[in-house]
Amino acid sequence: QRRMFTNVEMDNSTGVAVIKMNSPPVNSLSLEFLTEFAINMEKLEMDRGCRGVILTSSVPRIFSAGLDITEMYGKTPEHCGAFWRAVQEMWLKLYGSSMITIAAINGSSPAGGCLMAISCDYRIMTDYPKYSIGLNETKLGIVAPFWFKDTMINCIGNRATEHSLQLGLQYNPPEALKVGLVDQLETEDKLMTTASSVMSQWLAIPDHARQITKSMMRKPIIDQLLRQREADVQNFVKFITKDSIQKSLQMYMEMLKQKKG
Ligand SMILES: CCCCC/C=C\C/C=C\C=C\CC(=O)SCCNC(=O)CCNC(=O)[C@H](O)C(C)(C)COP(=O)(O)OP(=O)(O)OC[C@H]1O[C@@H](n2cnc3c(N)ncnc32)[C@H](O)[C@@H]1OP(=O)(O)O
Numbered sequence: 001q002r003r004m005f006t007n008v009e010m011d012n013s014t015g016v017a018v019i020k021m022n023s024p025p026v027n028s029l030s031l032e033f034l035t036e037f038a039i040n041m042e043k044l045e046m047d048r049g050c051r052g053v054i055l056t057s058s059v060p061r062i063f064s065a066g067l068d069i070t071e072m073y074g075k076t077p078e079h080c081g082a083f084w085r086a087v088q089e090m091w092l093k094l095y096g097s098s099m100i101t102i103a104a105i106n107g108s109s110p111a112g113g114c115l116m117a118i119s120c121d122y123r124i125m126t127d128y129p130k131y132s133i134g135l136n137e138t139k140l141g142i143v144a145p146f147w148f149k150d151t152m153i154n155c156i157g158n159r160a161t162e163h164s165l166q167l168g169l170q171y172n173p174p175e176a177l178k179v180g181l182v183d184q185l186e187t188e189d190k191l192m193t194t195a196s197s198v199m200s201q202w203l204a205i206p207d208h209a210r211q212i213t214k215s216m217m218r219k220p221i222i223d224q225l226l227r228q229r230e231a232d233v234q235n236f237v238k239f240i241t242k243d244s245i246q247k248s249l250q251m252y253m254e255m256l257k258q259k260k261g
Contacts, residue, residue: 087112
């Protein structure tokens with residue numbers, strides 16, 4: 001039986017779906033997870049009754065740990081290529097969605113988890129000091145590709161992105177609010193109610209005007225990836241299968257395990 005990585009609950013009375021990521025222990029984004037996520041987004045996009053999506057997590061304390069590192073370590077170039085296509089597809093479906101997308105960030109959200117959040121239209125994060133969010137790729141010895149970088153620039157601006165990406169910064173909730181990585185902080189118990197209430201404000205705007213405006217803002221980056229999608233895959237495969245990069249990933253995974261012990 002196929003495993004489910006996300007639960008989708010559609011409320012037909014409001015036209016809002018809640019996608020809960022549910023892949024313990026850390027909602028890492030595996031090939032299967034990403035494939036299922038993209039299919040769910042596609043289905044909601046095709047559903048004329050669905051106007052908005054709230055993205056959140058069922059896993060305690062974690063929104064998403066980002067890309068599943070085990071999908072990039074010790075794998076064949078073919079596997080790495082298939083994995084990267086799935087990462088691209090997830091981003092294209094989320095960043096390019098015509099629906100209103102709100103991230104209710106109820107836990108830590110490094111790297112690919114942060115990418116998911118900043119690909120939404122609005123972010124509300126639980127105000128808990130131990131949670132963090134950011135694109136920390138350089139800390140793993142890897143490089144955030146241009147479309148991660150440009151999504152971040154569109155969210156927090158050029159200078160803050162440069163600073164953030166070079167140092168692989170992870171922000172706690174008040175810092176994330178200050179830099180503009182999230183739009184609002186909320187207590188754990190009120191997070192979903194606040195997300196619904198923000199959604200109502202966005203739903204009050206006529207869809208066609210909001211959708212054209214959103215597309216105008218995001219289309220240049222999306223088109224840039226679409227134009228060079230296969231080159232981006234080959235670039236990733238060449239980069240990630242290098243001995244030095246594989247060594248960095250191995251050391252990072254060992255560090256994660258040691259931290260635990
Ligand atoms: C120049 C050309 C450029 C071209 C482009 C090239 C390259 C771009 C490439 C890649 C881009 C990648 C983006 C990413 O998303 S990489 C992933 C980055 N993620 C992280 O750094 C997060 C790491 N994890 C953590 O910090 C913590 O786990 C977390 C805060 C999320 C949770 O902490 P907690 O203490 O609760 O849990 P842990 O004990 O640490 O973890 C439990 C368990 O899960 C494993 N694990 C954690 N994160 C991941 C992950 N991302 N992938 C796979 N597995 C993960 C962890 O190892 C533990 O496993 P185990 O010990 O129980 O077996």
